[in-house]
Amino acid sequence: MSEQNEDKSKGRLKIPHIYVILLTILLLAFVATFIVPSGLFDREVNENGTEVLIPGTFTEVDKTYLSFFDLMFAVPSGLIAAGEIIFGVLMIGGMFAVLERSGLVDIGVSKLGRTFHDRPIMIIAVLMFPLALLTTFTSAIELSIVFAPAVIPLMVRLGFDRLTALAAVLVSTVAGFTAAVTGPATVGVAHEVSELPLYSGYEYRALIFLIITTIGIIFVSRYARKIKQDKTKSLVYGDGIDETFVGRDDITEVKATKRQMAAIVVLFAGILLMIFGLIQWGWYFRELGGLYLTIGIVIGLITGLNVSKIAETFNDGFKTILLGAMVIGFARAVSVILEDGQILDTIVNGTSQIVSAMPGALTAVFMMIVQGGFNFLVPSGSGQAVITMPIMSGLSDLVGITRQTAVLAFQFGDGFANIFYPTSGYFMATLAIAKVGWDKWVKFIWPLLLVWYLLAIVFLMIAQFMNFS
Numbered sequence: 001m002s003e004q005n006e007d008k009s010k011g012r013l014k015i016p017h018i019y020v021i022l023l024t025i026l027l028l029a030f031v032a033t034f035i036v037p038s039g040l041f042d043r044e045v046n047e048n049g050t051e052v053l054i055p056g057t058f059t060e061v062d063k064t065y066l067s068f069f070d071l072m073f074a075v076p077s078g079l080i081a082a083g084e085i086i087f088g089v090l091m092i093g094g095m096f097a098v099l100e101r102s103g104l105v106d107i108g109v110s111k112l113g114r115t116f117h118d119r120p121i122m123i124i125a126v127l128m129f130p131l132a133l134l135t136t137f138t139s140a141i142e143l144s145i146v147f148a149p150a151v152i153p154l155m156v157r158l159g160f161d162r163l164t165a166l167a168a169v170l171v172s173t174v175a176g177f178t179a180a181v182t183g184p185a186t187v188g189v190a191h192e193v194s195e196l197p198l199y200s201g202y203e204y205r206a207l208i209f210l211i212i213t214t215i216g217i218i219f220v221s222r223y224a225r226k227i228k229q230d231k232t233k234s235l236v237y238g239d240g241i242d243e244t245f246v247g248r249d250d251i252t253e254v255k256a257t258k259r260q261m262a263a264i265v266v267l268f269a270g271i272l273l274m275i276f277g278l279i280q281w282g283w284y285f286r287e288l289g290g291l292y293l294t295i296g297i298v299i300g301l302i303t304g305l306n307v308s309k310i311a312e313t314f315n316d317g318f319k320t321i322l323l324g325a326m327v328i329g330f331a332r333a334v335s336v337i338l339e340d341g342q343i344l345d346t347i348v349n350g351t352s353q354i355v356s357a358m359p360g361a362l363t364a365v366f367m368m369i370v371q372g373g374f375n376f377l378v379p380s381g382s383g384q385a386v387i388t389m390p391i392m393s394g395l396s397d398l399v400g401i402t403r404q405t406a407v408l409a410f411q412f413g414d415g416f417a418n419i420f421y422p423t424s425g426y427f428m429a430t431l432a433i434a435k436v437g438w439d440k441w442v443k444f445i446w447p448l449l450l451v452w453y454l455l456a457i458v459f460l461m462i463a464q465f466m467n468f469s
Helices: 002-011 018-035 068-081 083-101 104-115 122-138 141-157 162-179 184-193 202-229 258-280 285-302 307-340 344-356 360-377 381-399 403-419 425-434 438-465
Strands: 043-045 051-053
Touching: 018 068, 018 307, 068 083, 068 307, 083 104, 083 141, 083 285, 083 307, 083 425, 104 141, 104 258, 122 141, 122 162, 122 202, 122 258, 141 162, 141 425, 162 202, 162 403, 162 425, 162 438, 184 381, 184 403, 202 403, 202 438, 258 285, 285 307, 307 344, 307 360, 307 425, 344 360, 344 381, 360 381, 360 403, 360 438, 381 403, 403 425, 403 438, 425 438
Parallel strands: none
Antiparallel strands: 043 051
């Protein structure tokens, strides 16, 4: 029997390590710099202080040939360019290690576990909708890295698998991010660049948010129900990893001490400050990283940990999340190569010409496809908006669709792909935290992505028909 299993294992296609995947993509991008002509758009700083491309100013420039050293230095450059995000991710790991050591994670798991012990399937919606709501208002999709370590032990203890937990986090956050009712980093930047009233058209996006989030919840719930009934149907069944996320199988009552109650108050105050900072002060991972560090230290002191134990616990958290943090830098290296080779603007110009040649009724749909393809190269939503929206908004004027529809096409193209493309750093980092292979995730998620993209086409055609503004 063991020989048969070994033979099956040998015959099965093994997906390379994530570093190998990203380095292969990086090498392909490097080769492309020798094939694709170099070119640049003129740029200007708009009234909001954002540097944007000027449509119609693209010119070819002398070919930029990168050297072997440029390729060799790309990953360090990517790590430096993504340093702010990497710092924030490491602080997330450290903070959650403190929360776990102080017993707060066990208290939360115990409370939710006992509440939904008799109806565990309900916890899917209870977790997913608030996460989606938070993301659609803040556009902080990277916070899935924060949520995953807390949700996985809970789901495993309730009889699901870690893929259920991973799906609950990633599906909900990407749904909120894609709809972006008031997402500052995506629809906010796109509106500024396109010279539209900030967050205008939110009513239609709110409807889209409710529809795609509901479908996402149903999809994850169906999988969770199947796993609850038969664990052998799990896509990660038998690998022995689920057990590493939880120290016991039963849901026991864990009562909080006075110190832990005080720590919980500090934690919730920190979460409220985080939300306020994201929306009102435009916080990003530099500020969030500082906040996580502060919360971790304060909670550690309140719950009785001495400073040395807090430092050791942070270090343990760094080790846990290091792979996810490094993946972000590796993914960013692809953009570094394209920019240094001066072919990024060439790609933008070429794709815009393709879109302009499409039939008018399908222009918005092709805009979404182009934005989706471009997201592979520039996985940052705000970065993509700054690069592509000046072109797409001007193009929308020429082909007779509203700029608001062009922004919506950008949202769909940029959004859903974030939980598919291996160049999406936060996504690959979350997979690494959950210890789920990219191949298994793709096998799980493709039916939902197909439904979502079909709906996106319908939403865009409706927007084009009703002259969405």
